[in-house]
Amino acid sequence: MVPPYILAVDLGGTQIRAALCHPGGQILRRVARATQAKSGPEAVLERMARTISEAIGEVPSEEIAAIGIGAPGPLNPVTGIIMGAPNLPGWQNVPLRTLISERFGRPTFLGNDANVAALAEFTYGAGRDVRDMIYLTISTGIGSGIIVDGRMLLGANGLAAEAGHIIVKPDGPLCGCGNRGCLEALASGPAIARDVVARIKAGKKSRVVRLVDGDLSKIDARIVNEAAQAGDKLAINAFRRAGEYLGLGITSLLHLFNPRMIVLGGSVTKAGPLLFDPMRETLDARARPIYTEGLAIVQAALGDDVGLLGAAALAVTELGI
Incomplete structure (x- = not known):
């Protein structure tokens, strides 16, 4: 049986957003905080981890099917590495997918923010x-x-x-x-x-x-x-x-x-x-x-939620659920 929840993350140059989602596209709980991108990858990763933890809340880890992340590119979705995002200073060859997967012990998927937004509209929005x-x-x-x-x-x-x-x-x-x-x-x-x-x-x-x-x-x-x-x-x-x-x-x-x-x-x-x-x-x-x-x-059709729903759609698509 597939665990009932997806954790979606929208990493941007100004804000980190995370949401606990149902695979059908319903956002159940959301959390956001400033990225503070100039503080560098290590500090941003720590804020990202806190944001994810707050979005998960009291939900047991085993009930999270996967974590989906939308982030600015260029990035490689196959290796899960951000190669050099212009609005994230210092992010050169950062293995974001591996870092988050190891931190939370769940399957993790990474996609370019525009690509996952397209996936959101295709899965849940105007392109269904x-x-x-x-x-x-x-x-x-x-x-x-x-x-x-x-x-x-x-x-x-x-x-x-x-x-x-x-x-x-x-x-x-x-x-x-x-x-x-x-x-x-x-x-x-x-x-x-x-x-x-x-x-x-x-x-x-x-x-x-x-x-x-x-x-x-x-x-x-x-x-x-x-x-x-x-x-x-x-x-x-x-x-x-x-x-x-x-x-x-x-x-x-x-x-x-x-x-x-x-x-x-x-x-x-x-x-x-x-x-x-x-x-x-x-x-x-x-x-x-x-x-x-x-x-x-x-x-x-999805407005400001397109990034979060795109990250959720990425995880759902990769899991085949």
Whole structure:
């Protein structure tokens, strides 16, 4: 008989979250604390262990079927090693899966945070009724996960599905990865903010300036969205350009993977039609019609719980329950 609980962990650069879950996706108890990432791997691991212990509570260890962990990459889900997460200073070749498994004596599985979020939407959320799905999260960066015939696409070293680094403008802005013209550098939240700031500095007028009391350093995608929803043309056009680039990136993904569904999550998607309409227009213009026929493009269903539920889904999938 399979033990009745899964312990899910969402390790981020600012927060560690853990939850006691039912394999069916119900969160029974959750705990969170600050990551304090600058304190280094050893200190973060200790805070992570305390968070897990508090989420387990009085539940006997033998009733935990497994621990699932979603973490920032790059990481290798096969070896369970985080190879060098940019927002976790000092995390070079940290064998996280082994460390947690030895600490708690339970089977432990590790996955890239965007991949496990895709698995969450596939298992418990918007993609429950499809077998082929692409998940994109658009916020500070652009992450993705790809489900092909009901299975997560990992690649040779677990590094597949970095859709944010599809090049959509070869002479475009510099990306954090060191390349130019990546989708992330043109359609993420910071990219939208940079676009608006550059145009304001070039003399364009926008209500965005009033919303930040003239301090352009305070401009972010949320502020741009607020202005756009109020009819500000410069802000609307910034989302239009981002949506067009997003459409170019998704066109490549459609032609490569032929999904039945695209699931869009992340804070930037709160712009709604301002982002999605130009994205759709670009898809209609660029993608071969046979690839868009029957394609569903939907917003993610799981909200802020997607990371925890993704970690739970990872454990459930690996255990085959």
